[in-house]
Amino acid sequence: MASAQSTTSKRRLTAKGALTRERIVSTASDLMYVQGVERTSLDDVIEASGTGKSQMYHYFADKSELVGEVVHTQIERVIANQDPLLRRLDSMRGLERWRDAVVAGNRSRRGAHGCPLGSLSSELADYSEPARTALSTGFDAWESLFADGLGRMQEKGELDDDADPAALARGLMAALQGGLLLAQAKRDADSLAIALDMALAHIRARTTPSASRPRASRSDGENVPDTTDH
């Protein structure tokens, strides 16, 4: 959606041209995911996509514009990947299934590469304001999938009314990103599992015991004593 030709207002695109452009962006996204943005040269992209210099500069003003499209693409990919898993989320059980899927995926590549958005953010956030805002928005969209699911849990009565879905979603996202980062450094998905279990326990603690509780795990009554001072 929203093809977005940011700065360079390219004229019309024929079907063929749009396809070539898409091939370049897609190839660049793959390459930059596995080797990083800075380590990926335009020549790499050109060779891997079977195109040429003139195509590259016909469709993009410069590398930064291509990177912008890559950011956009990766956000869409992540959302497209996560949406089916989270769209119907409305229970702790569903969250646990999501957790299992994410951990399994990470384990299969031994933590390598980390999160597409997380990696891009770490590499670009301080150097490209447009990329940073795009990624920030992307994270928000992703978090909304969590928050919406938590909201549904609330409606069902499985989650306490006074729980804050947005804050819980933010915490879950942080645990996910941190877990992925540690898993990448340690080449071990266990770190991700531990991080996500922490986040899930934090949510579970705001759950009403009466409701469906599949796992008879030991209590996670996260009693919160006092407000941290300033």
Add this chain to the structure above:
Amino acid sequence: MASAQSTTSKRRLTAKGALTRERIVSTASDLMYVQGVERTSLDDVIEASGTGKSQMYHYFADKSELVGEVVHTQIERVIANQDPLLRRLDSMRGLERWRDAVVAGNRSRRGAHGCPLGSLSSELADYSEPARTALSTGFDAWESLFADGLGRMQEKGELDDDADPAALARGLMAALQGGLLLAQAKRDADSLAIALDMALAHIRARTTPSASRPRASRSDGENVPDTTDH
């Protein structure tokens, strides 16, 4: 300490030479922290450190060796920075103070740059196995500071006996790293605050309410509303 001249077994170093070498590493560490490893050229380092090409290659075989030293330095810096805050940690109160310090530091730079180790890991873990293992070890050392503190809480009876300090420490580290990453993307330390509050709540849930609790806690709340909550 532990000068460590990894691969290139440089001959002896005079006091002067050691100083120059140290200046190069220190400058490189600063630059690579704020602009990233890949974006920092040796010429940048040479200019900023007021040295020359010949010094650079007199003390380091190539860029990757310098990067190795930078990784080493950043780990030492982080530990040196965190140790005073965590060495005596033995209570929730202490953890909360640590949280406040970390959040305040992050807020002062609006999330920029993230964690020195986290950024390096994201940039290097997939491309340099030596860097990856060094960073993995660095994270472990850092986590040990947490785990040791949690162990002291256990001895004091403030933390449940069946709680697992190592797992709680790993979760806390993941929350920290994820929170820093999101804070960097959103230019907003609140994400870090939320993430750390989640981790602290998770630990607090394994705390024995009866035990020494310095602060006259007012009744249970639920979530921890922090300073300038979002």
Add this chain to the structure above:
DNA sequence: GCGGTACTGGACTGATGAGTTCATCCGCAA
């Protein structure tokens, strides 16, 4: 089928980066 515009191939440029070479300088010890 005709004109124009999108599309493509490929050679070229200029800058920058990593790494090299070499002559010289300096400090220390016998």
Add this chain to the structure above:
DNA sequence: TTGCGGATGAACTCATCAGTCCAGTACCGC
């Protein structure tokens, strides 16, 4: 004092990378 090995400065090579140019081809609308 002399000499050796470490320390330094500066010019140089070579590869790569972003970005340009131009000529030629394919395609779309009329």
